[in-house]
Amino acid sequence: MAEEEGTQQLPFVRETVLKKRKDNEEWATKNRERKAAKRQRRCHDAKGAIKRPEDFVKEFRNKELDFLRMRTRLKVRNLRPAEAIDAKLLFAVRIPGTADLHPQIRKILARLRLTQVLTGVFLKATEANLKRLAAVGPFVTYGFPNLKNVKELIYKKGRGYFDKEPFPLTSNDLIEKALGEHGVICLEDVVHEISTVGPHFRETASFLMPFKLKCPERRLRMKKKPFKDGGDSGNRGDKINELLEKLN
Numbered sequence: 001m002a003e004e005e006g007t008q009q010l011p012f013v014r015e016t017v018l019k020k021r022k023d024n025e026e027w028a029t030k031n032r033e034r035k036a037a038k039r040q041r042r043c044h045d046a047k048g049a050i051k052r053p054e055d056f057v058k059e060f061r062n063k064e065l066d067f068l069r070m071r072t073r074l075k076v077r078n079l080r081p082a083e084a085i086d087a088k089l090l091f092a093v094r095i096p097g098t099a100d101l102h103p104q105i106r107k108i109l110a111r112l113r114l115t116q117v118l119t120g121v122f123l124k125a126t127e128a129n130l131k132r133l134a135a136v137g138p139f140v141t142y143g144f145p146n147l148k149n150v151k152e153l154i155y156k157k158g159r160g161y162f163d164k165e166p167f168p169l170t171s172n173d174l175i176e177k178a179l180g181e182h183g184v185i186c187l188e189d190v191v192h193e194i195s196t197v198g199p200h201f202r203e204t205a206s207f208l209m210p211f212k213l214k215c216p217e218r219r220l221r222m223k224k225k226p227f228k229d230g231g232d233s234g235n236r237g238d239k240i241n242e243l244l245e246k247l248n
Contacts (some may be wrong), residue, residue, distance in 0.1 A: 063100055088125045090122070090129065091149075091153075091240060091244070092114060093118060093119070094114035094115070094120070110137050112133070114210065120210065121208075121211070122145075123205070126187045129197060138233045138234075141234060145240060145241060152244075156248060157212060158195075170236065182203050190204055213247035213248065215246055
């Protein structure tokens with residue numbers, strides 16, 4: 001029996017397959033090095049770049065135009081009252097867009113905790129939040145997530161704060177220390193409080209860090225066109241679940 005085990009042959013692999021594997025590994029290594037060098041070169045060029053006066057004027061005009069459009073949206077658009085909305089839970093995602101934002105728009109995005117592209121947060125459907133989302137409509141997309149996506153987001157990408165330090169949601173002890181006074185002592189309680197928009201939703205949502213989402217295969221368009229007109233921004237309603245399945 002020992003002799004049979006000692007003479008057992010390894011699985012046969014063709015020489016061409018081995019060569020192909022080696023070539024692929026070498027190509028992958030060179031490709032990583034090439035991309036790293038390209039990123040470094042771009043950073044170096046950006047530091048030494050000199051902006052023309054026309055560029056500063058264009059940036060200023062774009063910022064002011066975004067601010068005027070924000071004020072127009074809030075005046076013209078009739079927002080539905082929060083009481084008329086059946087679903088009380090919203091999930092908002094910061095979509096790619098221009099980096100030259102008006103300070104007022106940047107301030108609203110900071111209040112929503114959507115300062116980075118492709119990050120998302122849970123929000124309660126209040127009049128204040130709906131007004132903020134309408135103000136920064138071209139830079140976010142939002143809708144009503146279902147229970148399945150709420151669970152997957154918290155289980156897969158959930159991270160929380162404790163003593164101003166982020167940590168993955170793998171320990172119920174830390175969750176209890178952070179939210180125990182509100183009756184939230186484990187990960188299932190976090191999911192329940194968020195999905196049902198419970199009495200301590202605000203504390204639980206603030207405890208969760210903004211979710212970092214992956215870029216979908218079809219990149220989100222850089223246009224500020226509303227979703228209802230074929231773009232990516234604004235209110236998606238229940239269609240947000242289709243997007244979350246791609247981003248999660």
